[in-house]
Structures are given as structure tokens and as C-alpha cells.
Amino acid sequence: MDKQLSWITSILQINNIKYWVDQGTLLGLIRDGKLIDHDKDIDLSIWDEDIAKLEKVIPDIKSEGYRLRILQYKNYKFKYKFIPQNSNDLRKLDINIYYRVKDLFAWSPQPYTIDGNSFFYKVVKKIILFYWTRIATKVKIDKIPWSIISKTLTWWIPAMHFEQIIFYERNKVFIPKNYKEHLKLHFGNWKLPAKKWDFIHDDKALKHTKPAILIKVLR
Secondary structure, three states: HHHHHHHHHHHHHHOOOOEEEEEHHHHHHHHHHHHHHOOOOEEEEEEEHHHHHHHHHHHHHOOOOOEEEEEEEEEEEEEEEEEEEEOOOOOOOEEEEEEEEEOEEEEEEEEEOOOOHHHHHHHHHHHHHHHHOOOOOOOOOOOOHHHHHEEEEEEEEEEEHHOEEEEEOOOOOEEEOHHHHHHHHHHOOOOOOOOOHHHHHHHEEEEEEEEEEHHHOOO
């Protein structure tokens, strides 16, 4: 059992925060029995209704040497990123927030940094990224300056994937009950490691549309 994963999930459990292991972290635990070696993040997800509980434990997490950056889209906080400050051996902790729409889908924004060819654009992009990744504590992805270099995509997942969460005895963490279907949605043939895989282009749960547009269609 990975010590860092055990530590953060224990904090969430003790504080009655309903979480589940997600994305690449879930893939590693199910397929390989451990975290993927080259994955630099630990991916956990919670429902928006537990944001207040999560914010109460922020001081406990930060006291262990983490810096926090909160990402926000419109009025929705959607990612709490805890970045280790004093160790190269620890992974970033990404706690993703999911919102329901008509109990049919769970959604969460995903910023995507745009590639540009001009020298001016590259310089501006480097300055903005330096500020937001090294200094800023809050990032509003739909506001300038972040919106200059980024598009907003959407994780769009059947809500039923997250409604039933089970305890996975092998790694002592909570995971979606129908984890096979969930992994298939993200990775396709998830049992075989992909030689080249880019989540922006290859993950089938990621819609290249802003959340507001998808939500409006359902409403």
C-alpha cells in the first residue's frame, strides 16, 4: 500500500468525506496492484456536497508540507491540488470535485493549455504558467489571464458510475463499484498498457466542450 495514498485517504475517511480513487490512480491499483510508476499525481474525486468538509481538513494537509492551489470555473470549485514542497518523492494530490446534472451525469471542468506558434504567444504563456503554477493559490480558468492560454473541456460521466462506491480490500481504498465499466469509459482496453496515450485526445470521458454548453443541453 502506498504510504502517501494511505495517508490522504485516511484523512478523508476520518472526516467523513465520501471519496473514490479515480482516473490513472484507479487504473494502476486495479491493473497493476499499485500506483503507476510514471504517474506524478494521485487522483481522488468527491461530490460537491463535501466541499465544506474538505476545506476543514486543508490545514491538516498543508501542515505536512503541501501548498494548495484551487481551480475554479465560474462559481464552481472543481480541483484542490496539493503540491508537495519539500520532497521530490511525493506525488501531487488532485482532489477533483464532481457536480450532478439531473442525476444523469457527473461533470467537472478540465483546463487544457493551448499550443501556439508565435514567439509572443510562447513568451506570454511561459509567464502566465510560471505565475499560476508557482505563485497563485487560486486559478479562475474562465478569467484573464488564464483564459488567454487555455480552453475549458469537461469530464462528462454517467452519474451512476459514482453513486455506488465500495471498499477495495486489496489497497484499502474506496473505488467505484462498477470500476470495470468506468475504466473502459476512460481508457478503452484498460487491461493492456498503452504505449502512447494522451488523456486530452484519447480519454473518452473527456468532452471537448465547455461545461455550460453541455449542462444547457440537458436543462
